[in-house]
Amino acid sequence: MSKLESKIPKGDLAKKWTNYKAEQKLVNPANKRKLDIIVVGTGLAGASAAASLGELGFNVKSFCYQDSPRRAHSIAAQGGINAAKNYPNDGDSVYRLFYDTIKGGDYRAREANVYRLAEVSSNIIDQCVAQGVPFAREYGGLLSNRSFGGAQVSRTFYARGQTGQQLLLGAYGALNRQIAAGSVKMYPRTEMIDLVLVEGKARGIVTRNLITGEIDTHFGHAVVLATGGYGNVFFLSTNAMGSNASAAWRAYKRGANFGNPCFVQIHPTCIPVHGEYQSKLTLMSESLRNDGRIWVPKLKEDAEKIRKGELNPGDISEENRDYYLERRYPAFGNLVPRDVASRAAKERCDAGYGVGSTGLAVYLDFKSSIERLGEDKIRERYGNLFQMYEKITDEDPYKTPMMIYPAIHYTMGGLWVDYELQTTIPGLFAIGEANFSDHGANRLGASALMQGLADGYFVLPYTIQNYLADEIHTPRMDINQKEFIQTTQEAKEKLEKLLSIKGKQSVDSFHKRLGKIMWDYVGMSRSKEGLLFALEEIKKIKQEFWSDVRIPGDPASVNVELEKANRVADFIELGELMALDALEREESCGGHFREEFQTPEGEALRNDQDFKFVSAWEFKDENEPPILNKESLDYEFIEIKQRNYK
Amino acid sequence: MDLTLKVWRQKDASSKGKFETYSISDVSKDSSFLEMLDVLNEQLIRENIEPIAFDHDCREGICGSCGLFINGRAHGPDYETTTCQLHMRKFKHGDTIVIEPWRAKAFPVIKDLMVDRSAFDKILQSGGFVSVNTGGVPDANAIPIPKEAADEAMDAATCIGCGACVATCKNASAMLFVSAKVSQLALLPQGKLEAQRRAKSMVAKMDELGFGNCSNTGACEVECPKGISIAHIARFNREFLKAKIND
Ligand SMILES: Cc1cc2nc3c(=O)[nH]c(=O)nc-3n(C[C@H](O)[C@H](O)[C@H](O)COP(=O)(O)OP(=O)(O)OC[C@H]3O[C@@H](n4cnc5c(N)ncnc54)[C@H](O)[C@@H]3O)c2cc1C
Ligand code: FES
Numbered sequence: 001m002s003k004l005e006s007k008i009p010k011g012d013l014a015k016k017w018t019n020y021k022a023e024q025k026l027v028n029p030a031n032k033r034k035l036d037i038i039v040v041g042t043g044l045a046g047a048s049a050a051a052s053l054g055e056l057g058f059n060v061k062s063f064c065y066q067d068s069p070r071r072a073h074s075i076a077a078q079g080g081i082n083a084a085k086n087y088p089n090d091g092d093s094v095y096r097l098f099y100d101t102i103k104g105g106d107y108r109a110r111e112a113n114v115y116r117l118a119e120v121s122s123n124i125i126d127q128c129v130a131q132g133v134p135f136a137r138e139y140g141g142l143l144s145n146r147s148f149g150g151a152q153v154s155r156t157f158y159a160r161g162q163t164g165q166q167l168l169l170g171a172y173g174a175l176n177r178q179i180a181a182g183s184v185k186m187y188p189r190t191e192m193i194d195l196v197l198v199e200g201k202a203r204g205i206v207t208r209n210l211i212t213g214e215i216d217t218h219f220g221h222a223v224v225l226a227t228g229g230y231g232n233v234f235f236l237s238t239n240a241m242g243s244n245a246s247a248a249w250r251a252y253k254r255g256a257n258f259g260n261p262c263f264v265q266i267h268p269t270c271i272p273v274h275g276e277y278q279s280k281l282t283l284m285s286e287s288l289r290n291d292g293r294i295w296v297p298k299l300k301e302d303a304e305k306i307r308k309g310e311l312n313p314g315d316i317s318e319e320n321r322d323y324y325l326e327r328r329y330p331a332f333g334n335l336v337p338r339d340v341a342s343r344a345a346k347e348r349c350d351a352g353y354g355v356g357s358t359g360l361a362v363y364l365d366f367k368s369s370i371e372r373l374g375e376d377k378i379r380e381r382y383g384n385l386f387q388m389y390e391k392i393t394d395e396d397p398y399k400t401p402m403m404i405y406p407a408i409h410y411t412m413g414g415l416w417v418d419y420e421l422q423t424t425i426p427g428l429f430a431i432g433e434a435n436f437s438d439h440g441a442n443r444l445g446a447s448a449l450m451q452g453l454a455d456g457y458f459v460l461p462y463t464i465q466n467y468l469a470d471e472i473h474t475p476r477m478d479i480n481q482k483e484f485i486q487t488t489q490e491a492k493e494k495l496e497k498l499l500s501i502k503g504k505q506s507v508d509s510f511h512k513r514l515g516k517i518m519w520d521y522v523g524m525s526r527s528k529e530g531l532l533f534a535l536e537e538i539k540k541i542k543q544e545f546w547s548d549v550r551i552p553g554d555p556a557s558v559n560v561e562l563e564k565a566n567r568v569a570d571f572i573e574l575g576e577l578m579a580l581d582a583l584e585r586e587e588s589c590g591g592h593f594r595e596e597f598q599t600p601e602g603e604a605l606r607n608d609q610d611f612k613f614v615s616a617w618e619f620k621d622e623n624e625p626p627i628l629n630k631e632s633l634d635y636e637f638i639e640i641k642q643r644n645y646k
Numbered sequence: 647m648d649l650t651l652k653v654w655r656q657k658d659a660s661s662k663g664k665f666e667t668y669s670i671s672d673v674s675k676d677s678s679f680l681e682m683l684d685v686l687n688e689q690l691i692r693e694n695i696e697p698i699a700f701d702h703d704c705r706e707g708i709c710g711s712c713g714l715f716i717n718g719r720a721h722g723p724d725y726e727t728t729t730c731q732l733h734m735r736k737f738k739h740g741d742t743i744v745i746e747p748w749r750a751k752a753f754p755v756i757k758d759l760m761v762d763r764s765a766f767d768k769i770l771q772s773g774g775f776v777s778v779n780t781g782g783v784p785d786a787n788a789i790p791i792p793k794e795a796a797d798e799a800m801d802a803a804t805c806i807g808c809g810a811c812v813a814t815c816k817n818a819s820a821m822l823f824v825s826a827k828v829s830q831l832a833l834l835p836q837g838k839l840e841a842q843r844r845a846k847s848m849v850a851k852m853d854e855l856g857f858g859n860c861s862n863t864g865a866c867e868v869e870c871p872k873g874i875s876i877a878h879i880a881r882f883n884r885e886f887l888k889a890k891i892n893d
Contacts, residue, residue, distance in 0.1 A: 173770070188767075
């Protein structure tokens with residue numbers, strides 16, 4: 001069993017990071033040049049890390065599966081990024097951002113990590129502005145802020161509805177500068193398919209070139225995974241089509257513990273599912289809840305007529321509308337955290353008040369804001385989102401309310417890391433959405449961008465040196481040594497096995513089946529019975545996949561079906577671990593809602609007595625169940641409470 | 647609706663490609679263009695034919711991965727849209743749709759509808775950034791920036807790097823792409839310091855990589871999915887001219 005050492009520095013919460021930096025080991029400039037670092041992923045976390053490490057003088061190799069690092073999934077983030085700048089003078093502080101994040105995460109995150117995140121948040125905004133990120137500004141020339149769920153202050157910085165794009169282009173610019181300077185070597189269209197360990201330490205990766213099909217190996221004194229989240233286990237999610245869990249999953253299978261796999265975030269405001277052919281779900285940013293009001297009809301008859309197309313939303317009078325979030329949670333109203341808003345929408349729809357042809361939708365209505373602020377102001381704030389909505393649904397949200405429904409969006413779980421962002425494999429680090437670290441059981445809006453950039457710009461470039469300082473005498477390894485050859489062989493065999501099946505069913509058909517089981521039984525609401533059923537079904541899917549999947553084409557060239565099959569094979573196994581984790585966690589907290597554990601009002605009922613820990617799963621071998629290691633969460637500085645947004 | 651698709655198929659960069667014709671039925675008008683291609687690919691897989699390769703990722707019109715030449719237009723018949731955001735309601739039952747990859751010397755075909763756009767990365771590596779390291783930068787509000795300038799910089803910065811401008815331009819020029827980045831950074835005090843140097847090195851790179859010259863036809867602006875204006879080309883020309891004069 002691996003020991004989980006969180007390595008939290010001693011001392012007062014507010015001094016921990018300062019003390020850590022004062023005492024950690026550093027690598028001198030001459031030695032930096034002798035050290036190679038592999039960074040897999042070029043989203044906000046990976047691009048910022050690779051650029052910063054390159055600037056420091058390390059030799060960096062950067063990988064992504066897209067044709068350009070600029071296209072990483074982070075590009076799609078819409079609403080904004082949090083920082084405790086307190087520019088609006090509305091009472092924000094590092095402590096308050098820390099507190100909101102811990103509370104928002106339903107007391108399942110590590111205090112020290114979250115405090116550090118809040119502490120460096122301000123530096124991120126400074127850095128991005130210096131790079132030329134065109135954040136929204138007021139007429140006085142200073143930066144503008146908006147509010148996001150789970151906070152009573154306005155601390156979210158944004159660039160229209162394209163904040164992720166602008167932040168990523170900033171980080172990509174910094175990365176490009178290092179590529180030009182020769183300190184970073186970029187490998188686009190290259191997928192990591194395995195991790196190489198030498199004497200228990202991470203020393204390299206095995207990759208597949210997505211154009212030529214070539215399998216290569218790369219050496220690094222340390223390996224950093226910034227490969228994003230695993231929401232695509234559900235098939236339909238707001239993630240990019242290629243977002244995958246394979247890098248993290250292969251690391252798990254090589255010994256890295258996987259933290260809280262069952263903690264996934266279901267975002268309340270996505271465009272509802274509309275057909276079988278659908279390939280992904282589209283998010284409508286949470287920022288819309290600043291100005292949009294969520295409602296369903298108060299009367300079941302009205303809801304039924306709307307579903308049949310006999311009534312329009314405009315026909316429902318004010319007194320016959322149920323603004324259920326404002327009703328249930330007067331203190332936060334439409335800006336309650338995502339898990340709460342999602343469950344409330346499901347509750348109304350399950351009770352028969354849902355709208356849209358399927359009854360699985362609620363309204364997000366801008367009428368009163370348009371009356372108050374004018375259409376131009378709304379267009380300025382959300383124009384691109386409204387346009388996207390109209391392109392997809394063919395309806396004009398300036399005239400008729402949007403229809404929305406919850407969808408899988410983000411994964412709080414991920415590789416378990418300590419305070420230094422190091423996994424249980426020495427020399428293997430995980431940053432950004434790929435790790436489990438800062439969001440507990442639920443992430444607050446605009447905090448993923450913050451975490452990705454905090455990890456990449458301001459945390460990892462320090463903590464990785466504490467590890468590398470002891471590696472300066474390790475020479476670069478020959479990739480022809482046995483560990484590299486052996487791992488490559490295993491990765492190749494796996495691909496060959498997939499290709500040799502020559503079955504009848506397409507990769508997507510398996511992925512869709514897996515997704516449906518996950519959504520129905522490991523989604524917004526879970527029960528022991530459902531989870532046991534899901535575990536059985538996933539086993540069946542796995543068996544069928546490995547005996548009947550069809551992958552046409554040649555492995556030595558572009559082969560999209562092979563890429564997908566390789567990812568879906570991992571999704572199936574990860575789905576199983578998620579269900580197992582959800583089964584073991586007999587409480588409701590954040591995004592994890594177990595039907596057996598709720599208050600009489602239907603709110604999540606946490607069990608701090610028995611479950612105030614991080615679940616860190618350890619792989620044994622294919623034929624044995626994984627081991628559950630527990631990292632106890634000790635709250636030294638804040639008092640744990642029942643979450644209350646009323 | 648039922649459709650006939652004429653799709654460019656090409657095994658790899660060195661092979662000669664040709665059009666293949668496929669028919670597809672029962673396409674939902676609410677599906678996106680790429681979802682229609684997914685359905686076609688499922689059909690091909692059932693028939694044991696290799697599915698059509700095309701680039702895509704976000705399917706939200708923001709990553710810039712997708713890019714198909716549809717019935718002779720970059721990203722198809724809709725206005726200000728990417729291929730992934732084009733919906734089948736823009737077509738009619740019985741239509742024949744011709745689907746090709748971007749065609750430009752600087753964007754060689756990799757396979758079927760996939761092209762190599764790494765030239766865009768190379769242009770940006772030659773100077774499309776502000777030269778600051780991580781850390782040690784001033785407070786974000788230390789330099790106020792007029793809202794108008796910030797907004798205009800944002801207009802330019804929305805470029806998704808899809809390459810529609812190059813594919814549309816009869817000279818295969820990358821001027822709209824280059825000028826959007828130069829303009830964004832020149833409008834902001836943080837980027838202004840290097841504006842001239844940036845303009846010069848990006849143009850040199852663009853020429854070196856085989857993109858054509860801009861002859862101001864404005865076709866690129868019309869097909870840009872993000873509606874980026876050719877006014878940025880004018881700003882770019884000013885920066886470039888200043889750089890030349892200072893030489
Ligand atoms: C639609 C949408 C909107 C969002 N809006 C917001 C928001 O407003 N605010 C907010 O804070 N958060 C938001 N989020 C969440 C946030 O965008 C993500 O959590 C964050 O961007 C993740 O960044 P990352 O760097 O960890 O990973 P990603 O951006 O997912 O990058 C992953 C990288 O890893 C690479 N990769 C993956 N697997 C492999 C492999 N096997 N081999 C090689 N490379 C690999 C990919 O190529 C990519 O470069 C949003 C998310 C979505 C889906
Ligand atoms: S797939 Fe991302 S822009 Fe079309």
